[in-house]
Amino acid sequence: MSKRHLYILTTILLLAGAGLFAAKLLIFGLPLTPQKKLNLWEVEAHINFIGRGGPVKVSQILPQTQRRYSIVDQGFVSPGYGLSTTYEKPNKQVVFSKRSVTGEQNLYYRLTVLDKGLDKTKKRQDKPEAFSVDWKGAKLVAAQAIIDKATEKSADSSTLIAALIEQFNAIESASHVTALFGKSRSLELKAEIVVGILSLAQLPARSVHGLDLRRSHYQPSFSHWIEVYDKGMWHPYSLTTGQPTELTNHFPWWRGPVPFVELSGGKKLNTKLSVSWGEESALLSVKKASDEIEKALLNISFFSLPLDVQQVYRVMIVAPLGALLLVFLRNVIGIGTFGTFMPVLMAMSFRETELLWGILLFTIIISISLVVRIYFESLKLMVVPRLSALLIVVILVMAGLSILGHKLDMGGGLSVALFPMVILTMTVERISILWDERGPAQAIQHGIGSLAVASLCYVVMTQNLVEHLFFVFPELLLVILAFTLLLGRYTGYRLMELFRFRALVKE
Amino acid sequence: MFSLIKRLKEKGVLGLNARNGAYILPHNPRRLYPLVDDKLRTKQLAVKAGVAVPELYGVAETPHQASEILQKLDNYSDFVLKPAHGSGGDGILVVVGRTKKGYRSANGTLVTKSEIAFHINNTLSGIYSLGGQPDVALVEYRVKFDPIFEDITYNGVPDIRIIVFHGVPVMAMVRLPTRSSSGKANLHQGAIGVGVDMGIGTTLKAVYKNDIIEEHPDTGNAVMGVVIPHWKKLLTIAANSFELTGLPYQGIDIVLDKDLGPLVLELNARPGLGIQIANRTGLGKRLQKVEQHKGEFKSLAERVAFTQEHFSV
Numbered sequence: 001m002s003k004r005h006l007y008i009l010t011t012i013l014l015l016a017g018a019g020l021f022a023a024k025l026l027i028f029g030l031p032l033t034p035q036k037k038l039n040l041w042e043v044e045a046h047i048n049f050i051g052r053g054g055p056v057k058v059s060q061i062l063p064q065t066q067r068r069y070s071i072v073d074q075g076f077v078s079p080g081y082g083l084s085t086t087y088e089k090p091n092k093q094v095v096f097s098k099r100s101v102t103g104e105q106n107l108y109y110r111l112t113v114l115d116k117g118l119d120k121t122k123k124r125q126d127k128p129e130a131f132s133v134d135w136k137g138a139k140l141v142a143a144q145a146i147i148d149k150a151t152e153k154s155a156d157s158s159t160l161i162a163a164l165i166e167q168f169n170a171i172e173s174a175s176h177v178t179a180l181f182g183k184s185r186s187l188e189l190k191a192e193i194v195v196g197i198l199s200l201a202q203l204p205a206r207s208v209h210g211l212d213l214r215r216s217h218y219q220p221s222f223s224h225w226i227e228v229y230d231k232g233m234w235h236p237y238s239l240t241t242g243q244p245t246e247l248t249n250h251f252p253w254w255r256g257p258v259p260f261v262e263l264s265g266g267k268k269l270n271t272k273l274s275v276s277w278g279e280e281s282a283l284l285s286v287k288k289a290s291d292e293i294e295k296a297l298l299n300i301s302f303f304s305l306p307l308d309v310q311q312v313y314r315v316m317i318v319a320p321l322g323a324l325l326l327v328f329l330r331n332v333i334g335i336g337t338f339g340t341f342m343p344v345l346m347a348m349s350f351r352e353t354e355l356l357w358g359i360l361l362f363t364i365i366i367s368i369s370l371v372v373r374i375y376f377e378s379l380k381l382m383v384v385p386r387l388s389a390l391l392i393v394v395i396l397v398m399a400g401l402s403i404l405g406h407k408l409d410m411g412g413g414l415s416v417a418l419f420p421m422v423i424l425t426m427t428v429e430r431i432s433i434l435w436d437e438r439g440p441a442q443a444i445q446h447g448i449g450s451l452a453v454a455s456l457c458y459v460v461m462t463q464n465l466v467e468h469l470f471f472v473f474p475e476l477l478l479v480i481l482a483f484t485l486l487l488g489r490y491t492g493y494r495l496m497e498l499f500r501f502r503a504l505v506k507e
Numbered sequence: 508m509f510s511l512i513k514r515l516k517e518k519g520v521l522g523l524n525a526r527n528g529a530y531i532l533p534h535n536p537r538r539l540y541p542l543v544d545d546k547l548r549t550k551q552l553a554v555k556a557g558v559a560v561p562e563l564y565g566v567a568e569t570p571h572q573a574s575e576i577l578q579k580l581d582n583y584s585d586f587v588l589k590p591a592h593g594s595g596g597d598g599i600l601v602v603v604g605r606t607k608k609g610y611r612s613a614n615g616t617l618v619t620k621s622e623i624a625f626h627i628n629n630t631l632s633g634i635y636s637l638g639g640q641p642d643v644a645l646v647e648y649r650v651k652f653d654p655i656f657e658d659i660t661y662n663g664v665p666d667i668r669i670i671v672f673h674g675v676p677v678m679a680m681v682r683l684p685t686r687s688s689s690g691k692a693n694l695h696q697g698a699i700g701v702g703v704d705m706g707i708g709t710t711l712k713a714v715y716k717n718d719i720i721e722e723h724p725d726t727g728n729a730v731m732g733v734v735i736p737h738w739k740k741l742l743t744i745a746a747n748s749f750e751l752t753g754l755p756y757q758g759i760d761i762v763l764d765k766d767l768g769p770l771v772l773e774l775n776a777r778p779g780l781g782i783q784i785a786n787r788t789g790l791g792k793r794l795q796k797v798e799q800h801k802g803e804f805k806s807l808a809e810r811v812a813f814t815q816e817h818f819s820v
Contacts, residue, residue: 493525497523501520505515
């Protein structure tokens with residue numbers, strides 16, 4: 001009865017899991033293998049200043065979702081600051097404020113940008129309000145001279161802009177240009193002046209400030225270009241060539257003559273940017289699919305979660321496979337391990353340290369802590385204080401390894417911080433008790449068994465294909481559940497038992 | 508490998524998965540486990556049913572009671588300290604006599620009073636218990652074992668493990684401590700397991716660390732052919748354990764005291780499988796036979812008779 005019940009249950013689970021999987025694969029065309037589509041960028045702005053002791057207000061311009069770029073995720077790290085957002089056309093701003101600020105302050109703004117590709121739709125954009133420049137006297141004369149000269153050489157608005165930029169770049173007209181610019185030749189100022197001159201010529205234009213995403217170096221700076229309103233659309237133009245351009249990989253952050261960050265109540269304002277290329281697989285195709293079906297099956301997927309939560313699930317979702325492997329190795333093969341899930345948890349932390357480093361660090365931590373544990377034995381400590389003391393020792397050893405690894409510039413040492421310390425502590429305790437009661441042979445045997453199982457779990461769990469499959473098709477967990485339940489009723493011999501009982505059939 | 512599996516199956520050898528999946532999980536209700544996992548409760552149960560057990564000298568449930576017990580122990584020169592929830596013989600301290608400075612343990616080392624107090628406190632904090640929950644410590648009569656096993660025992664108390672299924676004793680072995688088991692009677696700790704003929708209670712060949720042997724490795728005396736005294740009484744006590752706890756599949760550990768006769772040491776809801784190697788027979792066939800006939804027994808005596816008739820070698 002109970003067995004039939006189990007078979008029916010596992011059949012249902014298998015059918016449900018495999019059915020959903022097949023539907024997503026065949027009908028919605030989700031990719032079976034990970035595809036590298038590099039269209040996500042992680043951008044971080046780091047604002048640094050020194051507080052003067054009084055109230056501080058920092059406003060920073062926020063980017064907005066555009067035709068081509070989507071803001072997938074954004075967040076602030078600003079401990080102790082109040083946050084508010086304001087909207088001053090055409091830009092959105094965030095204002096960080098705090099009543100009393102002294103000393104160095106660090107504010108971080110992080111966002112994830114998705115490049116959706118070129119938007120071919122010709123959606124009309126609103127005509128901008130006309131605005132005027134308040135140039136007078138010599139400045140106005142110089143500007144007028146430049147625009148007259150450019151109009152002479154041009155036939156329409158796009159050739160006018162090209163001629164204008166050409167003048168700016170040419171040295172002979174330096175006198176006019178210098179009259180407008182002064183000595184500064186920054187691209188940012190150039191943008192504003194070009195926009196001003198164009199408004200004199202009755203061409204609505206605006207300056208644009210953004211990031212060149214191609215140059216994802218350590219510290220990129222903002223690039224500047226202009227947009228001109230023509231035939232119902234804004235068209236971007238390069239400030240260096242004057243040519244209309246699609247500006248691939250140029251992510252517009254804000255528009256108009258406003259600074260990126262404004263600070264009141266502090267000094268030594270410093271802004272640093274960083275851009276990194278996200279390697280997101282399959283995201284794009286899934287996003288496309290969910291556009292088509294809209295709120296169908298796929299909306300109940302991990303892709304609807306914020307990116308950082310997705311990252312967590314990417315790791316977590318493969319743990320069940322590790323657990324199934326563990327069940328198999330323990331109940332069918334018969335390998336002894338310390339603790340039920342210790343190998344799976346170790347395998348998960350090996351992801352950060354990589355396998356060889358992980359095994360090495362694990363062995364070092366366990367060995368040193370075991371020596372201390374043997375010494376503790378002679379102190380005759382009670383169990384709870386002894387375990388707590390052991391936890392402290394394990395953390396000390398971990399910290400020591402991290403610092404040593406950092407000093408010697410070995411990346412592996414640092415990642416030791418991600419080892420599960422409580423699991424390590426309990427492992428040391430179990431090893432030492434087993435060592436005392438069953439002898440070193442069995443303790444070492446179990447230790448090696450645990451490491452072997454952890455390594456095997458690691459190898460399986462870190463396969464790109466495995467991670468991709470479970471992340472895109474989480475219903476496969478039902479299949480894993482079915483197999484785990486079936487193994488729960490496996491009553492055959494364990495491989496290791498065959499050796500144990502061998503003597504029984506030898507005659 | 509597959510022929511090995513086939514031959515083991517033919518012999519009815521039970522693996523851990525089969526023991527758990529086919530016998531323990533389906534037959535033993537979990538609510539009955541505390542009766543055997545807690546040695547104090549087992550003892551109380553046995554006393555109530557009139558089954559002989561080693562006399563309880565005292566119980567320590569708090570560190571404060573530990574010091575009271577130490578005072579009480581001044582009245583005894585030998586005793587056994589054990590955790591109520593211990594498993595596999597772990598955490599048992601056997602004191603065989605007194606010296607000027609303290610006590611002498613079974614393996615010959617000296618133990619001071621403070622070491623005994625530490626042992627009790629360790630026991631209370633759960634270090635020896637299954638799952639590590641807080642435990643209580645028992646102090647009881649030290650068994651003076653029957654001289655019948657004198658020649659084939661090294662430093663410790665030999666006991667007799669009997670597996671009982673639905674009140675029918677199905678397999679038994681004598682567990683003999685050795686030098687490498689440091690006085691303990693558990694096979695995984697290095698004790699010898701000697702098979703027993705269920706009909707008349709004579710010993711068969713033995714297993715020591717997975718090898719088949721005929722002599723005790725420390726004393727050199729033959730372990731085969733020893734006739735266990737009070738055999739029928741032993742079988743009766745074993746069969747009666749089913750009425751005691753209600754657990755259909757259990758192991759019972761009995762020790763032979765030279766003055767008091769058979770005393771029940773403990774019961775076990777998950778008895779080990781090494782007994783099959785000691786008897787060089789699988790448990791599976793005997794268990795199936797009991798399962799076929801379990802409805803036919805009217806009395807305890809019938810069950811014992813069934814054992815002696817069917818499970819004799």
